[in-house]
Amino acid sequence: SVTNKKPAQASITKVKQFEGSTSFVRRTQWMLEQLRQVNGIDPNRDSPEFDLLFENAFDQWVASTASEKCTFFQVLHHTCQRYLTDKKPEFINCQSKIMAGNSILHSAADSVTSAVQKASQALNERGERLGRAEEKTEELKNSAQQFAETAHKV
Numbered sequence: 001s002v003t004n005k006k007p008a009q010a011s012i013t014k015v016k017q018f019e020g021s022t023s024f025v026r027r028t029q030w031m032l033e034q035l036r037q038v039n040g041i042d043p044n045r046d047s048p049e050f051d052l053l054f055e056n057a058f059d060q061w062v063a064s065t066a067s068e069k070c071t072f073f074q075v076l077h078h079t080c081q082r083y084l085t086d087k088k089p090e091f092i093n094c095q096s097k098i099m100a101g102n103s104i105l106h107s108a109a110d111s112v113t114s115a116v117q118k119a120s121q122a123l124n125e126r127g128e129r130l131g132r133a134e135e136k137t138e139e140l141k142n143s144a145q146q147f148a149e150t151a152h153k154v
Contacts, residue, residue: 009031009032010031010032010079010083011029011030011031011032012029012030012031012032012035012052012076013026013028013029014026014027014028014029014059014061015027028059030054030057032079032080032083032084033084033086033087034054034055034056034057035052035053035054035080035089036053036054036055036087036089036090037051037052037053037089037090037091037092038050038051038052038053038073038076038077038089038090038091038092038094039051039052039053039092039093040069040073040091040092040093040094040095041093042093043093043094043095043096046066046067046095047066047069048062048063048064048065048066048068048069049061049062049063049069050062050063050069050073053089070095073091073094077091
């Protein structure tokens, strides 16, 4: 998670999902500055296992899939480059595609931007329709009042 406090504070939180449950439970949390090494274990094999070495802790992790691990590494690498000015962690035994760039991050950012634009457009269109409906309602109300006044006079 990243806060909007200045300077930004990024943390790594390990969660676990228990069998039969849809929710996640927070297990442990470290500040990004404490991360010293990311070990992909085997760069020649797609596996979900990896290790994180922190200032005072070593922790073994298992992602849901090898693909999720790759995405996590890309996001983690990007976050370290962005928020850490001093001691950046070492990424070892990682597949080259992980460090090749931020294509996943860019496409994710593009899809979020696109989704926000679509939602904004839909809200604007809905707002216009609601505005027209309110105008029609006001016209109908005025017509009904005039009709009621005319009918009362007769």
